[in-house]
Amino acid sequence: MPTTNKEREIRIAQRRVEGFAQQFGEAHRNLARHAAFPLVLTPDLLYQIWANFVPEAPWTAVAHVLLSRLCRQVGYEMYEMDISDRNLLLRELKEEFGQEQFDELGEFLLDYVAQALVGDDPDMQDLAQAQEWTALAYTKPGEAARELAQALSKRVQQEEMGEVLRLASFMETFAEPLVEAGFELLLLYSDGICSFAKGDLETAIDTLSQVLKHGNKLEITGVTISIPKQILNRVVMFSYQIKLEGEVLRVGFNRVLPAQGDQIVRDALEQLEQMIDSGQISGGSRILIDGPQSVPVAYVIAHKLAKLYEVIAVFDPSIGRGKHRYKTYIVTITNSRKYRVGDLIETKEPQQSKSSVIKVVLCGSPNSGKSVLRDGLKRAILSNLNAPYPYVISADSDGGWSHFQEAYEMNEELANSIKTFSKADLTPEFAKEAAQWVRSANQLINIIDVGGKISEENKIIMQSATHAIILSGDSNKFAEWEEFCESIGLKVIAKINSQLNVEQDEVFLVDNWKDKTNELLDKAPLLTGTVHKLQRGENVSTRPIVKALAEVLIHLTQY
Structure with missing residues (x-):
């Protein structure tokens, strides 16, 4: 399995911390753990931390920490640690000394800020605020979440996108304590708003749709959060x-x-x-x-x-x-x-435009997220005003029944237990029965979810269909599935690469696909691209490629 960027960053951080400890010893390592608590270090602040918390280390350890690979200079006599290094050292600190040490460091940092970081200089005020939020995030996360939500929402209302990006970067540095305290929604909101500030509207919509999936408003610790109108008009669902x-x-x-x-x-x-x-x-x-x-x-x-x-x-x-x-x-x-x-x-x-019944097989390599895509596609079709109702047939014998996603969102444990109980072998008898379901389907849009194997049983099921969507986590598998579909006489509408570790979809529709649908389908799929993070519990109906696929299916009923 390929290594993710996060895993690689953690491994690099471990090597850096271990290398520092081997060079200077455990007392230095202990000072580095305490030095990770503030967001920004100065020689004076680290000297105070050494004197109050790690006096057993030599006084030269202050310079050794600041000038090591653990820190980088970001201004005059100002240093900060990489997020991965900082999180690793803070985890070690908590394991070694417990939450009580965090509480003492938090009180110390707040007192230090009140005495040392004073004045009218805006940069000094920003630094003081950042240090205060850091102390609160590790000691009083609820209070930190409330203040951060207020500050971020205010900047969004005032359309100060530079400040939005600055606040979002602060929040990334103390994401771990906020997640542990149950404020994942605040971090999702921050990620979405950060994408919006950078001009990446589609990623912002995708992220904020997860935040707003349980309602049209977001409230965190009593603070009603602002959502830009450009997002609300695309994300918020009305009855x-x-x-x-x-x-x-x-x-x-x-x-x-x-x-x-x-x-x-x-x-x-x-x-x-x-x-x-x-x-x-x-x-x-x-x-x-x-x-x-x-x-x-x-x-x-x-x-x-x-x-x-x-x-x-x-x-x-x-x-x-x-x-x-x-x-x-x-x-x-x-x-x-x-x-x-x-x-x-x-x-x-x-009144009655031309309509055609389509029976679309959703197929491809196993464990690529077909059932998640299936349910997201159904919702995406239904979200189109007065679109045909998509009838779903689960013909994979793998326990992923047609309402699994809704059940999973309400009760994950129960849904998984029913899925396990419902699993069965794909037998010739089951294939014949499922094939009859496909033949009898008479809605304008019918979606047939089959198993992830090229087999005689799936061939029996798919023979009465009209089109196919191929979803695969391995792009090398597309050719064999295309050949299989074409041997049955199915036209491949779309080839979609499913990737867990990418951050956004890629959508490629062929030119003039609405005007030359049949002519183009005889040569190649109308839609290709990548879909990201097809994970259980995710509502993927607003993903760009899912919405594009819904548009294609609706069009095929009218062509």
């Missing part, structure tokens, strides 16, 4: 969906996030107000409403839009003329002499 296309307002209930009627009304109102405030809904002569609405939601839409448009008309699927049954709207509100309430507005959009 009611609204999208403006030309003069048509597409609306519908979110099938991924069911809710009570009162919440649906509030979500509809919030989205309308956001769209109006941003200028997306700007008013005009008329607006056409297309999609299901509850009576309370219809009142909210009418209330907000009647002030902006002269005419509001609502789609009625029972009315339509000609063989194409063009969509026709009934005027319900009018301030125009051109229309009266009850008038019909006929458009050129057919």
Whole structure:
């Protein structure tokens, strides 16, 4: 198994610390452990630490620590340790002396800051604040988390992205005590906001979607955290969906996030107000409403839009003329002499667009995250307004039933025990039964999750499908799976490389794929790329390549 960057950094840190101890002895090592506590060292601060905590070491140990490979100079008489070295030494300190030593060091550092780091110099004030947060992170992590959340949220609100990056780098240095104290969400928020500040919107969306997966707001230690609007508009999930296309307002209930009627009304109102405030809904002569609405939601839409448009008309699927049954709207509100309430507005959009049933096999090498991708893909499709319902068939006999991901998110231990109990051999009898499920599937989108082996049993199951998605952690396996799919007559839609240790997706769609779908599919997949961290419990529906794959499948039903 390849070594991760983190493992490599830990190994380098161990060699550095051991080398220092071998050169100077254990007393020096003990001083280095205590020196790791402050975020930034000065000769005076380290001398005070030596005098108060490690007097058994020779006084020359102060210079030996600062001038060793454990420290690097970052300013005039200012030094800091690499994060990996620092974390290793602090773990050793806690194992040797316990939390009590951390508490004493914390009190000492706070007293030192109050006496030595005073004045109006902004850099000095920043250093004092950083040292105080360091002391709190290891002694009172809840207080540190609250102050950091307030500071970071304030900088996001004020759009001070340079300060956001500085604060995020501080938090990285004391991530371990925050994680141990249960503040992983704060660190995830910091990572996401850091990506946003660097202009990496997709990574920011991916990270912050994990933070907001249990609601539209984030609160940490009583602090309501600010999320940039650019992120909220892409990440936050509403129980009611609204999208403006030309003069048509597409609306519908979110099938991924069911809710009570009162919440649906509030979500509809919030989205309308956001769209109006941003200028997306700007008013005009008329607006056409297309999609299901509850009576309370219809009142909210009418209330907000009647002030902006002269005419509001609502789609009625029972009315339509000609063989194409063009969509026709009934005027319900009018301030125009051109229309009266009850008038019909006929458009050129057919009620029933061309639709095709697709049966897509999700296949590829084992342990690549197929079931996680499958569930994320289902959610991504459902998050598209009025998209076809994706019917999932679990034909892998590996215990990964169609609702495993939802069960895992609610009760990981129970889900794993059921998965183990549900495992079975992929027998010819099972393959014939699963093949019948595939033949009988009649939804527009059908996703068939098969096992990670090229076998006669999988061939039987896959023969009644129409397309294939190949997912593999080993790119060298793509060719044999492509050959297998083509031998059955399946068109490969996508080849996706699954990688746990990369930080973001890579998405490559062929040019003009929507206009020349069949012609291109005869030659190569429409979509290729990399998906990152397909791990149990992760909602991957907002990953760029998963969203692109959902778009491709929806398009194939209309082509």
